[in-house]
Amino acid sequence: MDEQSPQQTAPPLLSIVVPAYNEMEVIEAFHQRLQDVLAGMSIRSEIVYVNDGSTDDTLTMLRGLTSPTGTVRVLDLSRNFGKEIAMTAGLDHTGGDAVVVIDADLQDPPELIPELVDGWQQGYDVVYATRASRDGETALKKATAKLFYRTIQKLAGKVHIPEDTGDFRLMSRRATEAVTQLREQHRFMKGLFAWVGFPQKSVRYRRDPRYAGTTKWNYWKLWNFSLEGITSFSTAPLRLATYFGFATASLSFAYGLFIIAKTLLLGEPVPGFPSLIALITFLGGVQLLTIGVLGEYLGRMFNEVKHRPLYLLAGDYIAEAVQPRSE
């Protein structure tokens, strides 16, 4: 861990990765608050904004940003790839001794960064921010989020995916490098972050409501996100299908024996058309469900074997520090 402890000579370089998709209403406020925080820390900084194919003026605004504590880099993705991939693009282009990933909408308070850095300086490789509250979110959103974390933890087994933890975190260089080595298309980042291991520490914070603009999430997207999480980190649904099949097959077999015995003992029974239909439709449903589960995994394998690059860059702009650090 020696190479990542702050050196006596130069202050450590902290990279900050900010994915941004249609965030023109907040980006300036965000940048200002981030600057205020960085100015109070004895570090050099490198801010990497990733414009995830925004359709508004986000890119133009990002390109106008500078920082006195270091460079501001703007990676422009060729289209909207989604937050998970935008973050990965940012992580790929960092050189800091430690890397912080933070949302642009000020839901992750930049003021927490010094605390994350403290954790890193104590020797932790991953310091993640855990929400103590979710202000401005509906009871339904809170309940579904809770259910999601419980389920994923049960299914993911050995990989510990911390609860109420988003992507807001600090990672040491070696943890960052480990994460960027994972090149799967289906990127359930919370899971990937957890998968790499290394000493981890949690810092609690209050998650603020969005500063401006709207969330890009809706329940359908969240549902798909949960499916992504479960299928990326667990094959339990495949096993469930096996057990379910086994259970129905055993029951059908027992039922078959019962019918034969009944026919032998009591003679030809009255044909039971309704029960026959019920049984056929039930089994048909079970089969379709099972095939669906198989399909989920097969589809993901299909996407992985194509080995496409995760993203394409349309631009890469770097603004040097506007003034030398005064000390």
Ligand code: UDP
């Ligand atoms: N984001 C992105 N690409 C997307 C959607 C979102 O880069 O396709 C960014 C967005 O600009 C923000 C962060 O990811 O910085 C979190 O997005 P959002 O606030 O919509 O998600 P929530 O906070 O509701 O989970």
Ligand code: MG
């Ligand atoms: Mg948000």
